[in-house]
Amino acid sequence: MDIEKVNSMDFGEFVDVFGNVVERCPLVAAAVWSRRPFSNAAELEHHFLAFIDALPQSGQEGILRCHPDLAGRELQRGTLTAESQREQSGAGLTNLGADERLRLAELNAQYRARFGFPFVLAARLSDRAAVPRELARRLRRPPALELRTALDEVKKICRLRLADLLGSNPAKL
Numbered sequence: 629m630d631i632e633k634v635n636s637m638d639f640g641e642f643v644d645v646f647g648n649v650v651e652r653c654p655l656v657a658a659a660v661w662s663r664r665p666f667s668n669a670a671e672l673e674h675h676f677l678a679f680i681d682a683l684p685q686s687g688q689e690g691i692l693r694c695h696p697d698l699a700g701r702e703l704q705r706g707t708l709t710a711e712s713q714r715e716q717s718g719a720g721l722t723n724l725g726a727d728e729r730l731r732l733a734e735l736n737a738q739y740r741a742r743f744g745f746p747f748v749l750a751a752r753l754s755d756r757a758a759v760p761r762e763l764a765r766r767l768r769r770p771p772a773l774e775l776r777t778a779l780d781e782v783k784k785i786c787r788l789r790l791a792d793l794l795g796s797n798p799a800k801l
């Protein structure tokens with residue numbers, strides 16, 4: 629999709645197409661639409677990321693809370709968004725054995741209890757062995773640092789999803 633096509637979209641179409649670039653947060657796309665016209669894909673991406681950065685902490689935590697757990701209940705129930713389903717299955721999280729699933733469920737619960745939001749990681753840049761390792765590592769970090777890291781992961785997911793829609797390559801992730 630080229631940038632002229634993006635710039636020609638009315639509000640409803642834009643939110644339909646870009647509404648899940650940030651998982652279950654169509655408000656971000658709704659806000660970015662008012663920044664058009666965009667000169668290129670990089671500028672469009674910039675507005676998504678800048679909106680997230682400009683939110684107060686409560687809004688940033690709200691964005692994190694809209695993410696489903698990795699290998700969690702929604703994956704078992706088949707209620708993930710199409711994007712999340714693709715990302716989690718690409719990382720092999722749909723093929724976990726019972727012990728791996730249990731271990732991740734325990735770590736996810738500990739993480740949520742400590743920080744008050746779910747563990748978020750760009751699954752497409754990871755795999756089933758690395759996810760529990762990274763979760764265990766991040767569990768020990770100070771909350772303020774962890775909020776920043778989790779938001780950086782949201783931004784990586786956002787950039788990858790945007791690149792899929794635009795048929796472009798994200799600059800270094």
Ligand SMILES: NC(=O)N[C@H]1NC(=O)NC1=O
Nearest residue numbers: 698712715748749750751
């Ligand atoms: N919890 C979490 O990281 N979820 C997300 N990660 C990802 O790559 N897709 C998601 O839905």
